Structures are given as structure tokens and as C-alpha cells.
Amino acid sequence: DHLRHVDSMATLPSGAGKIPELNAVILGESLASEEHDLVLPTHDFAQQAHVSSPQKYLEMYKRSVEDPAGFWSDIASEFYWKKKWGQQVYSENLDVTKGNINIEWFKDGITNICYNCLDRNIDSGNGDKIAIHWEGNERDVDGSLTYTQLLERVCQVANFLKDSGVKKGDTVIIYLPMLMELPITMLACARIGAVHSVVFAGYSAESLLQRVMDCKPKIVVTCNAVRRGNKVINLKDIVDAALSESIKNGISVDSCLTYENESAMKKEDTKWKKGRDVWWQEVVPNYSTTCAVEWVDAEDPLFLLYTSGSTGKPKGVLHTTGGYMIYTATTFKYAFDYKEFDIYWCTADCGWITGHSYVTYGPLLNGATVVVYEGVPNYPDSGRCWEIVDKYKVTIFYTAPTLVRSLMRDGNEYVTRYSRKSLRVLGSVGEPINPSAWRWFYNVVGDSRCPISDTWWQTETGGFMITPLPGAWPQKPGSATFPFFGVQPVIVDEKGSEIEGECSGYLCVKSSWPGAFRTLYGDHERYETTYFRAFPGYYFSGDGCSRDKDGYHWLTGRVDDVINVSGHRIGTTEVESALVSHPQCAEAAVVGVEHEVKGQGIYAFVTLVEGVPYSQELRKSLVLMVRNQIGAFAAPDKIHWAPSLPKTRSGKIMRRILRKIAARQLDELGDTSTLADPSVVDQLIALADA
Numbered sequence: 159d160h161l162r163h164v165d166s167m168a169t170l171p172s173g174a175g176k177i178p179e180l181n182a183v184i185l186g187e188s189l190a191s192e193e194h195d196l197v198l199p200t201h202d203f204a205q206q207a208h209v210s211s212p213q214k215y216l217e218m219y220k221r222s223v224e225d226p227a228g229f230w231s232d233i234a235s236e237f238y239w240k241k242k243w244g245q246q247v248y249s250e251n252l253d254v255t256k257g258n259i260n261i262e263w264f265k266d267g268i269t270n271i272c273y274n275c276l277d278r279n280i281d282s283g284n285g286d287k288i289a290i291h292w293e294g295n296e297r298d299v300d301g302s303l304t305y306t307q308l309l310e311r312v313c314q315v316a317n318f319l320k321d322s323g324v325k326k327g328d329t330v331i332i333y334l335p336m337l338m339e340l341p342i343t344m345l346a347c348a349r350i351g352a353v354h355s356v357v358f359a360g361y362s363a364e365s366l367l368q369r370v371m372d373c374k375p376k377i378v379v380t381c382n383a384v385r386r387g388n389k390v391i392n393l394k395d396i397v398d399a400a401l402s403e404s405i406k407n408g409i410s411v412d413s414c415l416t417y418e419n420e421s422a423m424k425k426e427d428t429k430w431k432k433g434r435d436v437w438w439q440e441v442v443p444n445y446s447t448t449c450a451v452e453w454v455d456a457e458d459p460l461f462l463l464y465t466s467g468s469t470g471k472p473k474g475v476l477h478t479t480g481g482y483m484i485y486t487a488t489t490f491k492y493a494f495d496y497k498e499f500d501i502y503w504c505t506a507d508c509g510w511i512t513g514h515s516y517v518t519y520g521p522l523l524n525g526a527t528v529v530v531y532e533g534v535p536n537y538p539d540s541g542r543c544w545e546i547v548d549k550y551k552v553t554i555f556y557t558a559p560t561l562v563r564s565l566m567r568d569g570n571e572y573v574t575r576y577s578r579k580s581l582r583v584l585g586s587v588g589e590p591i592n593p594s595a596w597r598w599f600y601n602v603v604g605d606s607r608c609p610i611s612d613t614w615w616q617t618e619t620g621g622f623m624i625t626p627l628p629g630a631w632p633q634k635p636g637s638a639t640f641p642f643f644g645v646q647p648v649i650v651d652e653k654g655s656e657i658e659g660e661c662s663g664y665l666c667v668k669s670s671w672p673g674a675f676r677t678l679y680g681d682h683e684r685y686e687t688t689y690f691r692a693f694p695g696y697y698f699s700g701d702g703c704s705r706d707k708d709g710y711h712w713l714t715g716r717v718d719d720v721i722n723v724s725g726h727r728i729g730t731t732e733v734e735s736a737l738v739s740h741p742q743c744a745e746a747a748v749v750g751v752e753h754e755v756k757g758q759g760i761y762a763f764v765t766l767v768e769g770v771p772y773s774q775e776l777r778k779s780l781v782l783m784v785r786n787q788i789g790a791f792a793a794p795d796k797i798h799w800a801p802s803l804p805k806t807r808s809g810k811i812m813r814r815i816l817r818k819i820a821a822r823q824l825d826e827l828g829d830t831s832t833l834a835d836p837s838v839v840d841q842l843i844a845l846a847d848a
């Protein structure tokens with residue numbers, strides 16, 4: 159273990175400001191290092207960092223919460239605004255008891271995020287800088303685009319969209335894998351003021367349909383197929399299925415722009431619907447490489463992204479333009495200590511929020527060079543990531559704990575075979591990173607030299623909320639450390655009272671930040687209920703969190719019915735709905751269970767229709783049902799036969815008990831006396847390995 163242990167932080171200069179919760183940490187005296195290993199930034203790293211000391215952080219943080227308007231407008235002024243925002247930099251109401259929830263930043267400011275990502279960087283002399291390095295699934299398939307070339311591509315797509323009748327405020331669904339065309343299409347939408355809704359290309363036709371029905375896109379952009387590892391997935395078939403079903407439900411999509419992904423499937427083999435489908439390669443290149451920008455209000459919508467909640471219906475998280483732009487740009491710069499020379503690679507897919515904020519917008523707003531990888535991280539073998547790191551001289555590598563754990567299991571040789579000398583900052587997102595995985599990432603991948611930014615945030619928050627600033631302060635493996643500028647996290651108890659000092663409870667946020675989502679598409683009521691009613695006055699994250707005596711934050715996972723599988727959010731109800739749509743399934747209850755690689759696995763208790771016998775085939779067809787209805791990533795790891803489910807007298811399933819049975823913590827079942835029929839529990843235990 160190469161960690162640098164320290165006895166105290168007395169070596170750090172003291173002199174912190176007046177923000178009590180942070181003082182304990184920032185001032186060395188009260189640091190309880192005996193409990194956790196502390197990992198100090200190296201001297202060289204700290205010296206060159208944007209935020210080089212706890213004091214510097216504290217100074218900036220203090221201003222950001224005491225004078226948010228001043229802090230954020232100074233930063234916003236570094237971007238291009240056709241017209242400056244109004245008198246009031248922001249306005250907010252986060253208290254349901256005082257009226258509707260309302261958040262606005264930079265209102266009446268007129269800008270365009272695509273212009274700020276591309277034109278602005280080109281105008282400042284970076285036109286020839288590489289914007290995107292694209293690495294295909296196969297080793298020898300790659301390509302790159304400079305900022306100028308990227309703008310040209312974006313303009314062609316934007317012109318096509320306009321020509322197809324897409325106007326400001328219209329929605330475009332993008333169902334694409336990690337081709338360059340994915341960020342290109344996102345930027346093209348932004349350029350003309352259209353609202354993109356990227357649907358992860360691992361979602362099933364059923365899930366795509368649900369999203370089409372909800373946001374009614376003018377057009378769908380897809381490709382014929384994709385190669386992931388050794389598998390070829392026919393995306394066009396999935397789109398066809400969703401679109402023909404949507405027509406039956408009264409929603410017809412005029413146009414389906416389809417990119418021919420030649421390496422996966424030939425044009426000739428692709429099913430085609432004349433009049434609706436258009437080949438990308440046949441139309442897009444014919445359009446002009448310039449396209450005037452549609453200037454939009456800071457509060458005009460930028461995108462919709464569906465995420466799982468605790469009910470079956472996905473939530474359309476809506477982000478607007480101005481605040482999101484400033485927030486993603488700023489968080490990217492500070493949390494990764496971004497510098498002009500950096501080569502940045504984030505392994506996330508643009509189908510998730512991480513791919514929106516930290517593959518596309520955040521990095522490009524900073525004029526960064528971004529690596530986009532089409533394939534899976536362990537293809538053709540577990541060394542692929544480090545091969546890519548060496549190939550492009552990646553300096554910042556941002557990934558998920560699930561990948562770290564799976565590569566860790568495959569052994570160090572796959573890592574040490576490659577140089578990785580270029581790396582200087584590592585990042586983690588999606589779920590809590592276990593201290594052991596953190597250490598492996600730090601010691602083996604980063605050669606004990608690269609700080610790790612363990613970034614806690616959500617689809618809803620738009621950007622990082624609690625994250626280390628590399629170089630600023632010592633890290634504790636597994637802790638997301640401290641809030642980003644302008645973010646005021648609070649931990650509340652059951653009653654919604656803030657708890658101070660060392661504690662654990664529900665993680666909420668006091669007052670707004672520029673990147674916050676503004677509503678759930680078409681359902682402001684649900685927005686208020688889900689996020690603001692549980693603890694009036696606060697945004698409730700749905701996560702549990704504890705704070706140690708040094709003020710470090712430790713995320714403990716979801717406290718609602720959301721499971722986090724390999725960093726993907728899946729609602730238990732979504733999986734249950736898919737299971738019960740199987741004709742032989744009478745009832746289902748799904749819980750999360752610890753999983754070595756995925757973080758959480760999906761564990762399903764299934765009650766069959768009277769008289770249907772248990773069988774291995776039935777198990778398989780139940781799993782298939784979920785794969786088809788949601789996507790392969792949501793497939794249950796275990797189907798546990800349940801003659802009946804443990805329910806209270808009022809009919810509520812007691813998930814607490816199911817969680818214990820799933821985890822085989824049978825001596826911790828707790829009180830089962832309130833069950834309508836306590837003998838159900840023994841029945842379930844008897845069938846645990848059936």
C-alpha cells in the first residue's frame with residue numbers, strides 16, 4: 159500500500175473563515191486521522207492546481223454561498239451572451255409551503271450553448287485543436303475532429319433538422335451509441351434551440367416507446383446497428399418497433415434520420431420505411447457547413463433526460479440553457495483541475511447525464527480535447543482502457559466504480575502492461591466507491607500519483623455537487639469530501655431537521671445552484687412532490703449520507719426504491735412491472751442486493767399464477783421479459799420463488815424483510831409480527847436456493 163499516511167494535518171496552514179461545518183477539516187487541529195487513511199496531494203500537484211489549498215477553497219466557497227449572484231455572474235461573464243441577463247441573477251423558491259417551486263438563473267440573458275462550445279473557442283484561436291478523438295470498438299477504427307471540423311459537422315446536421323421542420327422548442331430523440339454523431343447531434347439541436355432527449359441505446363423498444371409517447375419528438379436520430387464487444391445490436395429494428403407502436407397510440411414521428419454504421423451492418427441489410435427513414439450519409443453532407451445560431455433565453459430548455467424514480471413511469475428531467483452551461487463548465491474545470499493541455503476521457507455513454515455534462519458540454523465549453531470510445535471497456539481484453547490512455551496520452555480519466563471493480567478482479571497485469579504516464583487526475587461517478595476499489599484505482603492505475611475526484615451528483619443536479627478538488631485538500635478513500643462552490647448540502651433527520659457535526663441522515667440541499675433541473679417534463683406536480691415535499695425548504699436527493707467529525711461526506715446509497723446497478727438507476731417498480739406483465743407471473747417484489755462488481759444486483763421475488771410449476775425455463779423467460787421491456791442492464795440477477803410475499807395487514811409489502819432474505823441476513827429479520835401471515839417468511843427462506 160503506497161498510501162501516504164499522515165498523523166495530523168497540523169502541517170496545513172490554518173486560518174479558515176467563518177463557515178463552521180468546514181472549519182473542522184480545513185483547520186488541521188481536529189482532524190481524526192486515526193480513523194481513516196488520509197491521502198495528501200503531492201506537492202507538485204498542489205502547486206499547479208487551480209485550487210491549491212484548503213484556504214483558497216474556503217475563500218472561494220465562502221463567497222459562493224454568501225454572494226451567489228456575484229460569484230456566478232463573474233464566471234458567467236467569461237462566456238458569450240448575445241444579451242446580458244437581467245438585474246436579478248437568480249430567483250428561487252424551494253419551499254413548497256410558500257408556493258410553487260421555482261428556480262431561475264440568468265433570466266433574460268440571451269445565449270447559445272453550442273456557440274459557447276464551438277464558435278467561441280474557434281474565435282479565440284483554438285479552431286485547429288482536436289475537439290474529439292473517436293476510438294471505435296475495433297482497435298484500428300478511429301478518427302478525430304478539430305473544433306472547426308466539429309462545428310462544420312454540427313452545422314450540417316442543424317441545417318438538416320431545420321429543413322425537416324424542427325423549430326426552436328421542438329423535441330428530438332437521439333437513440334445512438336457512442337459515435338461522434340451522438341455529441342454532434344446534441345450540439346446541432348442546441349444550435350437551433352431544439353430540445354434533445356438522448357435515450358441510451360441499450361434501452362428496449364418498450365422503453366423507447368414510453369419516451370416517444372411522453373415527449374412526442376419531431377424526429378428520431380439513430381443508426382442501423384452497433385458493435386459492442388463481439389455482439390452486433392440492431393438498433394434500427396428497435397426504433398421501428400417503437401415507432402410503429404407509437405402510431406397506434408396516436409403519436410407519429412415524421413422522420414427517422416439513420417446513420418449507416420458500416421462496420422456493424424450494411425445498408426442493404428437494414429429494414430427501411432420509405433417516406434419516413436432517411437440515410438444520414440445521403441442527406442447530411444449535402445447541407446451547408448455554416449448555420450446561424452438560434453439565440454435563446456437562459457431559461458429556455460436545453461434537454462430532457464429520462465431517469466428512473468420510485469414509480470414505474472420514468473421522469474423527464476428538464477434542464478435549461480444558461481445555468482446548466484455555467485455550472486457544467488465550472489465544475490469540469492475545478493473538479494478535474496482542467497488545463498489547456500489536458501486530454502480528457504470519460505467512459506460514460508451520452509445516454510446518461512454524465513455523458514451530457516462531462517462528455518459533451520462541460521469539456522467542450524472549456525475547449526478541451528475529449529476522447530469518445532464506442533466499445534466496451536474490456537474488449538478485446540481487460541487492458542483496453544489503458545491501451546486507449548496510452549494511445550491518446552489521456553491525462554484525465556473519469557469512470558465508474560463498477561468498472562474499477564471489474565478491472566481490479568481481472569488482475570494488475572492488464573494495467574501495468576501499459577505506461578499510463580500521461581495520467582494526472584482520475585475520477586469516479588455513479589455510486590459510492592468502496593475504499594478498496596479506491597485504493598486499487600489510486601495505487602495501481604494512478605501509480606499513487608493522481609488524485610481521485612469522487613464526484614457525487616445526479617441527473618437532477620446537472621453537475622457535480624460534492625466532490626474533491628484535486629490538490630486542494632487531503633482525501634479519504636471512499637469519501638466524496640466537500641461541496642462544490644455554491645452548493646449547500648445539509649443532512650436532515652426523519653423529521654426534516656438539520657443535523658450538525660458528525661451525523662448521518664438524509665442528504666438534502668439548501669438553496670439552488672445554476673445547474674439544478676427546473677421541472678419534470680409535463681409534470682411539475684410530481685417534481686414538487688418527489689423532490690421538495692419530503693423535507694420542506696430543501697431539495698431532497700434520495701440519498702443517505704453521513705458526515706464524519708472532520709466534515710467529510712460519505713454517501714451511503716439510495717434511501718428510496720431505486721437500485722443502482724453498475725451506476726445505472728433502476729426503479730424497483732419498473733422491474734416489477736416488467737415481471738408481472740409475464741402471463742405466468744402473479745406478483746413480484748424487487749430489491750437491491752450487494753453485488754461484487756455491479757455494486758448492487760437485482761433480486762426478484764416472484765409469485766406465480768396458481769398451478770404454474772417452478773422451472774428453470776420459466777426463470778429464463780421472466781428474465782427475458784425484463785430485458786425486452788427495459789433493457790439488458792436491468793435483467794434480474796436472481797429470481798427467488800415466492801408462494802406469497804410478506805405483507806402488512808394493510809397489504810404493503812415489507813421490503814425490509816425481503817432485503818434481509820436476499821442478503822441472507824436471516825438473523826436480522828427483525829420484527830415480523832406485524833405481518834398478516836408471519837409463516838410466509840419461513841416459506842421464503844426454505845425456497846432460497848430452490
Ligand code: 6R9
Binds near residue numbers: 615714
Ligand atoms: C451522475 C449520476 C444518481 C445517483 C445518486 C447516488 C448515486 C452518483 C455517486 C453516487 C455515491 C458518488 N451516485 N455518484 N453515490 N458517490 N460519487 O450517476 O446520476 O444516474 O442520476 O444517479 O447515483 O445514489 O442519487 P444518476
